Amino acid sequence: MEETNQDLLQLVRDYLGMVWRQKMWIILPLIGGILIAGVLIVKLPKIYRSKTLILVEAQKVPEEYVKSAVSGTVEGRLSTIQQQIMSRSLIEKIIKKFGLYPENSNGVITEEAVGRIRNNIDVRTTVARNNNIEAFSISFQGKDPVMVMNVTNELASLFIEENLKIREQLVEGTTEFLDNELKNLKETLERQEARIGEFKRMNMGELPQQLEANLRSLDRIQSDLLATQLAKRSAQDRKLVLEKTIELTRQRIERAASQEREIDDKTLLESGIAPPTAERPPSPQMLKLIQKKMDLANLQTEYKETYPDIIMLKREIQELEDQVALTEMSEAGTLPAGLREPGQNNQSDRRRAPLRVPMGFELERSHIAESQRQIQTIEVELNTLKEREIGLQKQIQLYERRVENVPAREQDLAVLERDYENTKKNYESLLDKKLNAQISENLEKRQKGEQFRILDPANFPERPFKPVPMQIGLMGIAGGLGVGIALAFIREKLDSSIRKPEEVERITSVPVLASIPDFDEELMITEKYLSKTAVNDEKTNGETSHT
Numbered sequence: 001m002e003e004t005n006q007d008l009l010q011l012v013r014d015y016l017g018m019v020w021r022q023k024m025w026i027i028l029p030l031i032g033g034i035l036i037a038g039v040l041i042v043k044l045p046k047i048y049r050s051k052t053l054i055l056v057e058a059q060k061v062p063e064e065y066v067k068s069a070v071s072g073t074v075e076g077r078l079s080t081i082q083q084q085i086m087s088r089s090l091i092e093k094i095i096k097k098f099g100l101y102p103e104n105s106n107g108v109i110t111e112e113a114v115g116r117i118r119n120n121i122d123v124r125t126t127v128a129r130n131n132n133i134e135a136f137s138i139s140f141q142g143k144d145p146v147m148v149m150n151v152t153n154e155l156a157s158l159f160i161e162e163n164l165k166i167r168e169q170l171v172e173g174t175t176e177f178l179d180n181e182l183k184n185l186k187e188t189l190e191r192q193e194a195r196i197g198e199f200k201r202m203n204m205g206e207l208p209q210q211l212e213a214n215l216r217s218l219d220r221i222q223s224d225l226l227a228t229q230l231a232k233r234s235a236q237d238r239k240l241v242l243e244k245t246i247e248l249t250r251q252r253i254e255r256a257a258s259q260e261r262e263i264d265d266k267t268l269l270e271s272g273i274a275p276p277t278a279e280r281p282p283s284p285q286m287l288k289l290i291q292k293k294m295d296l297a298n299l300q301t302e303y304k305e306t307y308p309d310i311i312m313l314k315r316e317i318q319e320l321e322d323q324v325a326l327t328e329m330s331e332a333g334t335l336p337a338g339l340r341e342p343g344q345n346n347q348s349d350r351r352r353a354p355l356r357v358p359m360g361f362e363l364e365r366s367h368i369a370e371s372q373r374q375i376q377t378i379e380v381e382l383n384t385l386k387e388r389e390i391g392l393q394k395q396i397q398l399y400e401r402r403v404e405n406v407p408a409r410e411q412d413l414a415v416l417e418r419d420y421e422n423t424k425k426n427y428e429s430l431l432d433k434k435l436n437a438q439i440s441e442n443l444e445k446r447q448k449g450e451q452f453r454i455l456d457p458a459n460f461p462e463r464p465f466k467p468v469p470m471q472i473g474l475m476g477i478a479g480g481l482g483v484g485i486a487l488a489f490i491r492e493k494l495d496s497s498i499r500k501p502e503e504v505e506r507i508t509s510v511p512v513l514a515s516i517p518d519f520d521e522e523l524m525i526t527e528k529y530l531s532k533t534a535v536n537d538e539k540t541n542g543e544t545s546h547t
Contacts, residue, residue: 026484033480
C-alpha cells in the first residue's frame with residue numbers, strides 16, 4: 001500500500017515537474033485561447049430569440065353530446081401544420097412581409113434564405129401525463145429583436161389559422177363524402193325496393209304473408225265445392241223424382257183412358273203418352289213419401305240422427321206411410337167400415353169413375369206440364385252447378401299451386417329482403433353519421449371545437465440568445481489549456497534528457513549503484529531555508545528589544 005502511494009506521489013511529482021518545465025508552452029496557448037474567445041465575443045453577431053406558448057384547448061361541448069368528426073391526434077395535426085408553414089410559399093411571404101434579408105437587392109429569394117428561415121424556426125411540444133399534447137411553443141431567432149418578435153407572432157397566427165382551416169376541411173370533406181355515400185345508398189335502396197315490389201307483383205298470391213289467406217280460401221272453396229256437389233246431387237234426385245212422377249202420371253192417364261175409352265190414339269200421341277200398361281200408378285201420397293225419403297237420405301249424409309230436420313222428416317214419413325197403407329186398404333176393399341166415409345162404397349166409386357176421368361185427365365196433363373217446366377228449371381240449375389263445380393275445381397287447383405309455390409317464393413323474397421335490410425341499416429347508420437358530421441361542422445365554424453389559443457404572446461428579447469460570453473470564454477480557456485498541455489507533452493517526448501535513475505537503467509540496461517543529487521537544487525533549498533530562518537530571528541530580536 002505504501003509503495004502504491006509512493007508511486008502515485010512520484011507520478012504527480014513528474015507531471016508537476018513537466019508543467020513547471022514547460023510552463024511557457026502552456027501559458028502562451030492559454031492566453032491565446034482567452035484572446036480568441038474575447039475577439040469572438042466582440043465580433044460575433046448578436047442573435048435574439050423570441051418565444052410564444054400556445055395552449056391546446058379541448059372541445060367546449062362534451063363529446064358524449066357532440067362527437068367531433070376530426071380524427072387523428074394533435075401531434076399529427078401539428079406535424080401537418082408545421083410542414084405547411086415550412087413550405088416555400090409561406091416562407092417567401094414571411095420574408096417579403098418582414099424584409100428578413102434586405103441584402104437580396106434583386107428581390108429573388110434563394111433556397112439558402114428559405115433554408116435559413118426554416119432552421120431558425122423551432123417548435124416544441126409539452127406532453128401531459130396522459131401522453132396527450134396540452135401545449136406547444138414556437139420560437140424564432142434572428143439579429144433584430146423587434147423583427148424576431150413580429151415573426152414569432154406571425155408564426156403563431158399561422159399555426160392557429162392553419163389548424164382552423166385543416167379542421168374545417170376535414171369536417172367538410174367528411175360531410176361531402178357522407179353525402180355522396182348516402183346518395184349512392186339511396187339509389188341502391190330505391191332499386192332494391194323496386195325489385196321487391198316487382199317481385200311481389202309478379203308473384204301475387206304466392207307470397208309467404210298470403211299463405212294463411214290462401215289456406216282459408218282453399219278451405220272455403222272446398223266447402224263451396226262440397227255444397228255445390230250436394231246441391232247438384234239434390235237437383236239430380238229431384239229431377240229423377242219428377243221424371244218418375246211424370247212417368248207414373250202418364251201410366252195412370254193411360255190406364256184411365258183404357259178403362260173409359262174416351263181418349264183416342266191421336267190424343268195420346270199428341271200428349272206424348274206411351275201405350276197403356278197394366279201397372280198401377282202411385283198415389284200422390286206415395287210420391288210425397290218417396291220425395292220425403294230422398295230428402296231424409298240427403299240430410300243423413302250431412303247431419304247426425306239427432307238433427308231436428310231429420311227427426312221431423314222421420315215423423316212425416318211415418319205419417320205418410322200410415323196414409324198410404326190406409327189408401328191401399330181402402331182401394332182393396334179391406335178398409336174397416338168405421339174408417340170409411342158415409343155413403344162411400346165400391347159400387348158408387350165405379351159408377352162415378354167414368355164421370356171424373358175427363359176432368360182428371362186435364363188435371364194430370366197440367367201436372368205433367370208443370371213437372372216438365374220444373375225439370376227444365378232443374379236442368380238449368382244443374383248446368384249452373386256443373387259450371388260452378390268446374391270453376392271451383394280450377395280455383396282449388398290454383399290455390400293448391402299457390403300454396404305449393406310459397407316456400408320457393410319465401411326463399412327468393414328472403415334474399416331480396418335481407419339485402420334490402422342490410423342496405424337500409426347502412427343507410428340509417430350513414431344518415432346518423434351525416435347528422436353528427438353536420439353538427440360537428442357547425443361546431444367547428446362556431447369555433448367551439450378543439451382549437452389553439454395563445455397563452456403567452458411572443459416576448460421582446462432584451463438579451464441576445466447567441467453568443468453566450470461565459471460559454472465562449474470557457475471554451476477559449478479550455479481550448480488554450482488543452483493546446484498548451486498537448487504542446488508540453490510533445491516537448492517532453494522530444495526531450496532526451498535523463499532525469500531519473502530508472503531512465504539510465506532502461507537505456508543502458510546497467511543497474512545504478514548510486515546517484516548524485518542535484519546540488520543546485522539542494523543549495524537553492526538550503527538558501528531558502530537559511531534566509532527564512534534569518535528573517536524569523538530578526539523578527540524575534542526586534543520584538544525583544546522593543547520590549
